[in-house]
Amino acid sequence: MELRHLQHFVAVAEDQHFTRAAERLMVSQSGLSASIRALERELRAPLFVRTTRRVTLTEAGRALRAEAERILAQVRSAHEAVAAVQGVLRGTLALGTEQCIAGVHVASLLAAFRRRHPDVEIRLRQAGSGALAEEVAAGRLDMAFAYRTQADSDQLRSVSLTSEPMTVLCHPSHRLASPGAALTAQDLAGEVFVDFHPDWGPRRTTDAAFTAAGVRRTVALEVNDVHSLLDLVDENLGIAVVPRHFRHKRPALTALPLKGTGEAEYETVALLPPERATSPAARALVTLLETGGLAPPQDGPQAS
Structure with a gap:
């Protein structure tokens, strides 16, 4: 099983369309289709239900997507870890947040992070805490600022930010x-x-x-x-x-x-994957949050 096959599979699963996925990946549609067929042959199971308008995941495809996203996230973390050892932080920081989260001013934090690590691409997604927890656990987000929705597990850990009535x-x-x-x-x-x-x-x-x-x-x-x-x-x-x-x-x-x-009470946390799976960019953001003094007072008018 090749990594490019998994990358192609995840792109089609996200776009639900071969043409759009091929354009995003900058590969030919025929090459993308061949890659998916090769993966289906290896797994001996159809991964997509194809129609004229879109494609949807089969049950086997849904099972593979979660694992494929984890594998790709780990590979990305490995590349970023090597770059960090060499003294350069590169790659992508995929961050999620609820609106108006307490205990951290997200815009100020990301601005400070960009000044320190200009070679890291920042991607931000806003959603509810339940969805954010699932995406961090699945490896689709490096970390998220959210309300504590569950206890720590082998796929998700939390760092408390603040609590308020x-x-x-x-x-x-x-x-x-x-x-x-x-x-x-x-x-x-x-x-x-x-x-x-x-x-x-x-x-x-x-x-x-x-x-x-x-x-x-x-x-x-x-x-x-x-x-x-x-x-x-x-x-x-x-x-x-x-x-x-x-x-x-x-x-x-x-x-x-x-x-x-x-x-x-309303307790907000930083949600992260297990320590071994935490990306260097996420570690750098947590360090900045803990040492930079960037969170405004909880009751102040600038609370985010």
Whole structure:
């Protein structure tokens, strides 16, 4: 099994199209098709279901994709490790992050990283914490900044960044908007909620807190970005339960402490593969984060 066969297979799996994959790889379509056929012959299994519009993975193809991505990530790490020993950090840093993550200012961190390591190509992907954890574990991302969704495993480890309580945001004219009032999950029963997709860290934290309190809630307005959430609350269309640092993004809203939720705090972490599989670029970014003093104060207005 040749590495180029795996590279070609992963490209077709990502693009779901032979022509687009061939263009991205800068190979002929016939050569790409021959490479896939050779891999299928070796594995004695079809890897794709081909139609006139796109190709999709078979069950065997889905099984191979996870392993192929891990193998290619390890090969890339090996090349980068040799370059690092020679004193030059090269290659690619594939980083994932949730929006407005606490404990790190991602833009400032990446700017500092680029100044120190200009030969490293930075790729950034924004997604929910659940998806980011899966991509780091599968080798598609070198690391990610996310909400802690699971305990450490043999495929994923975490470095804690910060933790903070959840806060209720509402319009100043809302019936709950009493300055300094502390609310419980029971106080919020029956309210209209604005929240994120279930894969996001804040949503997972809130869902866990209400489940633990035995209070059912319905998310009537579901969004995928922070500013849309704040806009909806600002129009008094619902309330939101969010990490405490969100309150600085819209000072006109009323922020109220959420009590009685036990240990349901919002903990953000850097997600990494096992130490042996961590790329030199990811190690350099973690070192910069730990020693550079780049994270703004958790409660400050510049919290990302």
